[in-house]
Amino acid sequence: MAERDTQTDADDPTADAADAPDRDALPAAIREAVPDYDDTYLDRVADRLMYSYDLAADYAVEGERFELYAEMRMETQKQFLHPALNYANHETEEYLFARRVRTPTVGQVERLVDLGHAVADDRVEGNEEHYGTDVTFVLVAERIPDDVAGFVDGFRDRTLLKFGYYGHYEVNLIVVAPDDEQIVDSEAAGPTGAFRLWEPVEEPTEGVLSRFARRFWR
Secondary structure: OEEEOOOOOOOOOOOOHHHOOOHHHOOHHHHHHOOOOOOHHHHHHHHHHOOOOEEEEEEEEOOEEEEEEEEEEEEEEEEEOEEEEEEEEEEEEEEEEEEEOOOOOHHHHHHHHHHHHHHHHHHOOOOOOEEEEEEEEEEEOOOOOHHHHHHHOOOOEEEEOHHHOOOEEEEEEEEEEHHHOEEEEOOOOOOHHHHOOOOOOOOOOOOHHHHHHHHHHO
16 A cells, blocks of 8 residues: 655756766766766756766656666665674665656656556565665756645655565655756655755765664664
8 A cells, every 4th residue: 555645945057066076086987887968957967866876868667768867776784793694684776767848747747656656566576675665756847837846745655565574665756947946856755955956965964875774773
C-alpha cells in the first residue's frame, strides 16, 4: 500500500563561478564520464550532481525521454572485528529523471507518479538487504502554475515492501522555474538543492554515507 500525503523556493548567467564545482580539478576519468548537455542550466546542475551520481543524457524509460538521468547506489554494513565479517547490509538507490517543459500541468505530474511506480516495479528488488529506493522526477519549466505547486508541495508517495521487511520505495517530485528562481518539491525529495542554482551549495555537516551508517548503528 502506498502512503500519499503533497515547497516553493535556469540559468543564471550572473552566478558566481565559485559556487559551481571545478571540473578541471577532477581526475580525467571522472570528467569524461560526465555528459555535455545541450542546455546550460542542466549542464550546471550536472556539475553539482556528478560527485554522487552516475549521469547520462537523453535517457529513455518506459517510452518517456528525459534530458538528464542520474543514478546513485550505496551499501551500508556493520562489521565485526574485520571487514570480511560483516552483517546487516543495506542497499539504498536513487534514480533521478529531469526534463524541460514549458508549463507543467497537474496531469503531467500525475503521469510521472505513475511512471515512478512502473520504474520501481521494474528495478526494485525487494529483499532483506534492500533498505530504500527513491525515484525522483524533475520538471524544468518556464513557470510553475499554482495548481501544480499545490499538488507537489508536501506530496508524498511511499510504498512499503512486505510491510517494510523488504524496505520501501518512494516517488519524489521537483518542479523548478530557473528564470523566476522558484522551486517546489515533494516532502521527501532529496536533491532539490542541486537545482537551486541561484543559491550556493550548502556544505553538509556530515557526509551522506555517515548519515546512513549512523541510522543503522542506532
